[in-house]
Amino acid sequence: MTERCTRLAPSPTGALHLGNVRTFLVNWALARQNGWSILMRIEDLDHPRVKPETIESTREELQWLGLDWEHEMPLQSTDLQPCHAALEQLGATGRIYRCDLSRSEIERSAPHDDEQQATFPAKLRPADAGKRIECPSLTCNWRLMVDDCTEVIDDQFAGTHQFALSKSCGDFPVWTAARKPGADGGPTYQLAVVVDDARQAVTDVVRGDDLLESAARQQMLYRLLDRPCPNWWHVPLVRGPDGKRLAKRHGDTRLASFRTRGCTAEQIIGLMAYWCGMTATRTTMPATDFLSAFDLAKLPSEDVTLGPEDLQWLC
Numbered sequence: 521m522t523e524r525c526t527r528l529a530p531s532p533t534g535a536l537h538l539g540n541v542r543t544f545l546v547n548w549a550l551a552r553q554n555g556w557s558i559l560m561r562i563e564d565l566d567h568p569r570v571k572p573e574t575i576e577s578t579r580e581e582l583q584w585l586g587l588d589w590e591h592e593m594p595l596q597s598t599d600l601q602p603c604h605a606a607l608e609q610l611g612a613t614g615r616i617y618r619c620d621l622s623r624s625e626i627e628r629s630a631p632h633d634d635e636q637q638a639t640f641p642a643k644l645r646p647a648d649a650g651k652r653i654e655c656p657s658l659t660c661n662w663r664l665m666v667d668d669c670t671e672v673i674d675d676q677f678a679g680t681h682q683f684a685l686s687k688s689c690g691d692f693p694v695w696t697a698a699r700k701p702g703a704d705g706g707p708t709y710q711l712a713v714v715v716d717d718a719r720q721a722v723t724d725v726v727r728g729d730d731l732l733e734s735a736a737r738q739q740m741l742y743r744l745l746d747r748p749c750p751n752w753w754h755v756p757l758v759r760g761p762d763g764k765r766l767a768k769r770h771g772d773t774r775l776a777s778f779r780t781r782g783c784t785a786e787q788i789i790g791l792m793a794y795w796c797g798m799t800a801t802r803t804t805m806p807a808t809d810f811l812s813a814f815d816l817a818k819l820p821s822e823d824v825t826l827g828p829e830d831l832q833w834l835c
Contacts, residue, residue, distance in 0.1 A: 522723065523556075523557060523721075523723075524554065524555065524556040524557070524723045524724055525556055525557045525558070525559065525720075525721055525722050525723050525724070526547060526550070526551045526556050526557075526558055526559075526722060526723070526724045526725065526726055527558065527559045527560070527561050527593075527717070527720070527722050527725075528544055528547060528548070528558060528559075528560050528561070528582065528587070528589060529560075529561045529562075529563050529713075529727075530544075530562060530563070530578045530582075531562075531563045531564070531566060531570075532562055532563075532564050532570050532571055532572065532574040532575045532578060533566055533569040533570055533571060533574075534569075534571060534574060534768075535574055535577065535578075535774040535775065535776050536578055536581050536582075536774065536775045536776070537766055537767075537773040537774050537775065538758055538766065538773045538775070538788075538791075538826060539728070539757060539758035539765070539766040539773075540775075541585065541775055541788060541792060542758055542792050542795055542796070542824070543726070543727060543728050543755060544582060544587065545585070545587070545789065545792050545796075545807075545810065546726065546755055546796065546814070546819070547726035547727075547753075548587045548588075548807075548811075549810060549811050549814040550724075550726055550753065550814075550816065551724075551726075552811050553811070553814065556723070556724060557590045557591065558588070558589035558590055558591070559589060559590065559591035559592070559593055559720060559722070560579065560589045560591070560592050560593060561593040561596060561716065561720070562575055562578070562579075562593075562595050562596060563596045563709070563712070563713070564595050564596055564597050565596055565597055565706055565707065565708075565709065565712055566709070567597075567706070575595070577776065581775050581776065581779075584779070584785055585775075585785050585788060585789060585807055586785060586789070586806060586807025586808065586810075587807065593716075593720060596712060596716060597706075600706060600707065602715050602716070602719055603706075603707040603711060603712055603715050604658065606707075606711060606714075606715045606745055607656055607658075607662065607694065607695055607707070607711070608654075608655060608656065609745055610662075610664065610694065610744060610745070611652065611653035611654065611655070611656040611662075612652055612653070612654065613652065613744070614650045614651055614652045614653070614665075615664055615665055615744055616653065616656065616662045616663060616664055616665070616694060616695075617645060617646055617648070617649040617650075617651075617653075617662065617663060617665065618646070618656075618657075618660050618661065618662060619644075619646070619661050619662070619663045619691075619693075620660075620661060621644065623638075626638050626640055626644065629641065629643070629644055637689075639687065639688065639689055639690040640663065640689070640690035640691045640692065641690050642665075642668075642686065642690070642691070644691075645665070645691065649665060650665065656695075658695070658704040658705055659697055659698065659703065659704060659705060660695070660697055660705070661693060661695065661696055661697050661705070662693070662694055662695040663691040663692060663693050663694065664691060664692055664693075664694050664740075664741070664744075665691055666685045666686050666689070666690055666691050666692065666740070667685075667686065667740075668684075668686045669684075669686075670682050670683065670684050671683045671684075671685055671736040671737075671739055671740055673732060673735050673736055673739065673752055674752070675732070675735075675752045675753065675754050676751055676752060676753045677753050677754060677755055677816065677819070678729055678732060678752075678754045678755075681732055681736075683732075683733055683736035685736055685737060685740065688733060688736075689733070689737065692708075692710060692737060693708045693710075694707065694708055694710060694711040694741075695707055695708065695711065696708060709734075710734065710737050710738055710741065711741065713738060714738050714741045714742055714745065714747070715745075717750060718742070718745070718747040718748065722750055723748075723750050723751060724750055724751045724753060725750045725751070725752055725753065726753040726754075726755065727753075727754060727755070728754065728755060728756075728757045729754040729755060729756055729757060730757055730765060731754060732754050735752050735754065755819065756819075756820060756821065756822060756823045756824065757823045757824070758795070758823070758824045758825075758826055759823050759824065759825050759826070760825070760826055761825060761826070761827065763825075766826060770826065773826065775788065778834050778835070781834075781835055783834050783835065784804070785806070785807070786804035786805055786806050787804055787833065787834055788834070789804075789805045789806065789807055789810050790802055790803045790804045790805040790833075791830055791833060791834060792810065793805050793810055793813065793814075795820075795824045796814065796818065796819050796820075797815075797818035797819055797820050798810070798813050798814060798815065798818060802829075802830070802833045
């Protein structure tokens with residue numbers, strides 16, 4: 521029997537906030553209840569936005585809450601050779617092409633609304649798209665050719681969802697050029713997460729349901745790279761009063777800020793338990809009790825809104 525494995529994969533582009541905490545806690549509880557192993561992987565490829573000081577603080581804050589894991593992976597950026605190999609594999613089958621169009625050029629050719637990036641249509645592909653490429657240059661931008669078909673995600677929590685990727689995103693980047701001329705670029709999130717989850721034997725991916733469409737892109741990549749696709753578990757988000765995903769625009773909801781103001785780990789976890797449908801009221805709770813009481817069947821299927829009563833409880 522194959523050992524089940526999941527990962528906690530924070531990105532050090534900012535400090536942990538309450539929405540991150542809820543998702544990581546659900547992930548941890550699911551793993552511990554089902555006997556999965558857990559690995560920690562810091563995904564630090566979004567270089568312009570990475571804040572190195574948050575790397576260690578993220579680990580420490582999760583441990584302060586009571587979370588643990590069996591394996592610590594190297595920083596994602598320290599070993600890109602497997603991603604190089606995946607890019608070459610995609611090139612050898614004619615699935616990628618070089619694209620030097622700017623964002624503004626793409627947006628002029630592909631109408632979109634303010635909330636979403638422009639869809640990259642097939643009409644913008646170069647004439648030689650589909651040609652097999654040996655040893656694609658690591659200094660260029662490469663896009664994946666997306667078929668005009670439906671990708672079906674059978675999610676363990678969110679149910680079945682269908683995505684017509686040619687319409688929702690179109691050909692998407694798998695490698696981006698470096699900002700410095702002549703330097704190697706790097707894999708995009710979509711390629712890197714597929715390569716790393718596959719080589720680290722991750723069988724179960726638990727994360728926010730804003731990444732459901734990303735799962736469709738990644739599932740396509742798993743198939744093209746001939747690698748096993750994990751089980752998907754996409755859970756609802758925490759949102760601000762305006763209905764948008766929790767972020768800086770909603771004020772300071774960083775875990776570190778609540779700790780500084782004297783909030784205990786038991787208060788944080790108690791709020792998470794309330795948000796997860798485990799308790800009728802907000803009450804203090806250690807991670808061990810959260811683990812014992814967590815029931816995926818009670819997790820609300822709708823997003824949670826951070827309200828003034830929640831902040832009053834914490835402060």
